[in-house]
Amino acid sequence: MRAMSAGRTARERVRAELIREITGIARRQLATEGAAGLSLRAIAREMGMVSSAIYRYFPSRDDLLTALIIDGYNAVGEAVENADAAAPADDFAARWLAVCRAVREWALAHPHEYALLYGSPVPGYKAPDATVPPAARDTVVLARIVSEAHAAGAVDPPGPLPPPPPSIGEDLARVRAAVDLDAPDDLVVRGLTAWAALYGTVSFELFGQFNNTLEDDRAAYFDHTMTLLGRFVGLKS
Structure with a gap:
């Protein structure tokens, strides 16, 4: 029984290592060919494998894309979770800025x-x-x-602001359920707006829309913008 278990464990280690090698090469392909150019056959050639062998690990290009996407989202998520955990729990503005910085830093390191x-x-x-x-x-x-800022009474929104349109009430309810957000509609809308602006700002920097516009200190601009967004949400230190 132990021999069988050891053999299975050894095979699992080999499989895990091959999957790491395949996904590593695939990430390099993303840089040179783009996601649409991802090729299992090209990866197999680079690894010295017959093309049929790689399909044992990823039956299709879409399966490989899914693995890369899941790995990427988990990497962003881990960076964000670690940044939040390292910030003072009762300083909601500082937590917000730390999390936003983590998104930008990960994006710049993994464009x-x-x-x-x-x-x-x-x-x-x-x-x-x-x-x-x-x-x-x-x-x-x-x-x-x-949610925690709202529960602590540490949300002081800029105002007066127009109320959310009634037609998006069900959408806001779905948002609350999806991310376990305990907040009224107006705060949900401000949070959604800030979330979209966070990724919009990162994307503008990463994809070149700030070229010839913001050149001197993009990190300072980003921090200032994220601080403004935190205040728009209503977060107080």
Whole structure:
């Protein structure tokens, strides 16, 4: 029994190592060919494998794309969770800024993976449900900051602001349920707006829209913008 278990464990280690090698090469392909150019056959050639062998690990290109997407979302989520955990628990503005910085820093360090997650959709690819929980990890952290600030009475929104339109009430309810956000509609809307602006700002920097516009100190601009967004949400230190 022990010999069988040891053999199975050894095979699992070999399989895990091959999967790491395949996904590592795939990430390099993202940089040179883009997501649409991802090729299992090219990966097999680089690894010295027959093309049929690689399909034992990833039956299709879409399966490999899904693995890369899940890995990417989990990496962003982990960075965001670690940043939030390291900030003072009762300083909601500081937590917000720390989390926003973590998103930007991860994106700048992994631009091609960020583009896979938040850039143009890959033609012909439809993300499966398995990508949804990893994709929500960062948003759950942002929602938790807002929820905890609201519960602590540490939300002081700028105002007066117009109320959300009644026609999006069901959408806001779905948002609350999806990320466990305990907040009234107006705060949910401000949080959604800030979330979209966070990723919009990161994408503008990463994809070159700030070229010839913001050149001197993009980090300072980002911090200032995220601080403004935190105040728009209503977060107080």
